Amino acid sequence: MTAVSPDSRRIWTAARGPLLIGVVVLFAAVVITLLRGTGEGGSLDPRSYRPEGSRAVAALLERNGVRVELTDNASSVKGATLFVTQPDLIDPRRLADLSGRAAATVLLAPATGVGRVEPGTRQPGCPLAAKAGAATTGGVVYEGEQRCYDSTLVRTGTVTTIGYGGIFTNRDLDSEGNAALALSLLGQHERLVWYVPSAADRSQQKSFGDLVPAGWKFGALQLGVAAVLTALWRARRLGRVVPERLPVLVRAAETVEGRARLYRRSHAAGHAAEVLRQAARDRLAPLLGLPAGEDPSEEIARRTSRPVTSVRALLHDNGPVDDRGLVALADELDALENEVRKG
Incomplete structure (x- = not known):
């Protein structure tokens, strides 16, 4: 399944929570800094005027x-x-x-x-x-x-x-x-x-490892060895890839319809339009004798007498598109492909 690129609204929805938390933490840090004034405020600090200062x-x-x-x-x-x-x-x-x-x-x-x-x-x-x-x-x-x-x-x-x-x-x-x-x-x-x-x-301060009792360290070592042995015992051995038949045959039309519904549900008309354009370019390039990945716009314009600018806009335009425009784009790409085949 082709991944759907997130739009700005979805990015903002996902990021506003962490951003809000970051703003609150930053605001709290500023308030604490202003309230404490200078850094001279520790316990038994001869510069500190606080009750615990000296x-x-x-x-x-x-x-x-x-x-x-x-x-x-x-x-x-x-x-x-x-x-x-x-x-x-x-x-x-x-x-x-x-x-x-x-x-x-x-x-x-x-x-x-x-x-x-x-x-x-x-x-x-x-x-x-x-x-x-x-x-x-x-x-x-x-x-x-x-x-x-x-x-x-x-x-x-x-x-x-x-x-x-x-x-x-x-x-x-x-x-x-x-x-x-x-x-x-x-x-x-x-x-x-x-x-x-x-x-x-x-x-003089001890590290965390120094504070852990020796018995706990030995127990942790035993648990680690047991975990490794269990992983080796339960791990699957790598071998030759065995092809298996799918339990259910899915028709191509159902796959296309299902993907279309996913695009519609996620409001990804722009992404669907780019998929249609890429598929059209991939089909047209072999028909014109061009290598895969090369832009067929000029060759299509020469064979169909269409302006090269309009062909390139049809195959590469990334402007916003709605559901109705997506249907129109599919019709235009289909018509262009038919012209190339007949030409």
């Missing part, structure tokens, strides 16, 4: 003479306080090297704790944070040389680990003694390197 504590540190340096590559930390917001994204060896070169290090909620507690107001219970007093702490519990706030803040050497970052956010900075505790941790030296790990530091 612009307030950064401003307090700068007011007290501490230079805050936001970076994603803490290559120069000598003599500075290093604040790592996501230590689990950094390779442990690189983190140990940075901590060894920094004058002081503050790690926020690394996954090396021994338990968890709910965030809440706690008393320091240690000389390290006695001046800060009660503060909002919690999250992860750690082991360390000096333990404060029920071991949710510990210090070993020059490395301080805190299990909850609420004291550094704009939302909770003015609660309890959060501001005093944040300033005492991050303002230990005149320079603070606020380290947000970059993509290059994320080698």
Whole structure:
């Protein structure tokens, strides 16, 4: 069966759904971008004024003479306080090297704790944070040389680990003694390197394959082998083509009528007209002694005394045509073929 070329209306009907979805997604992206303003809006970002940002504590540190340096590559930390917001994204060896070169290090909620507690107001219970007093702490519990706030803040050497970052956010900075505790941790030296790990530091992250248990991998391998064996067992062997008689004989007239109905149902009069013209050209070329595919218009004009322009328009015109014009075209092509045969 000859394929029917889609017209513009059918193309629009098929494409308007995806186009509408694309417009909605684009509009939503524009609205979100306008609402968020600049890209400075992440959690614990010292440039962010959002509740989860840390612009307030950064401003307090700068007011007290501490230079805050936001970076994603803490290559120069000598003599500075290093604040790592996501230590689990950094390779442990690189983190140990940075901590060894920094004058002081503050790690926020690394996954090396021994338990968890709910965030809440706690008393320091240690000389390290006695001046800060009660503060909002919690999250992860750690082991360390000096333990404060029920071991949710510990210090070993020059490395301080805190299990909850609420004291550094704009939302909770003015609660309890959060501001005093944040300033005492991050303002230990005149320079603070606020380290947000970059993509290059994320080698510690595991791939999807690393997270899949070994038993699942073995099971998937067995299923794959079974699928291949089943396919080989059920696959048909290629051999000589065996001709088979059709169970039903379809008359040529019925085939033509069925195809005509399909063309009419799909409003493909233009395509049907092109099929008629192509069939006429294919029949006329051998009658005129021309090779297949060559335009017979000039030879037909010479034999029938018709103008070559009218013959070419009849055989090649691709203009729009309706059902009535299709019937007229069939009659004209039939008359032209009869003239060539008699000539």
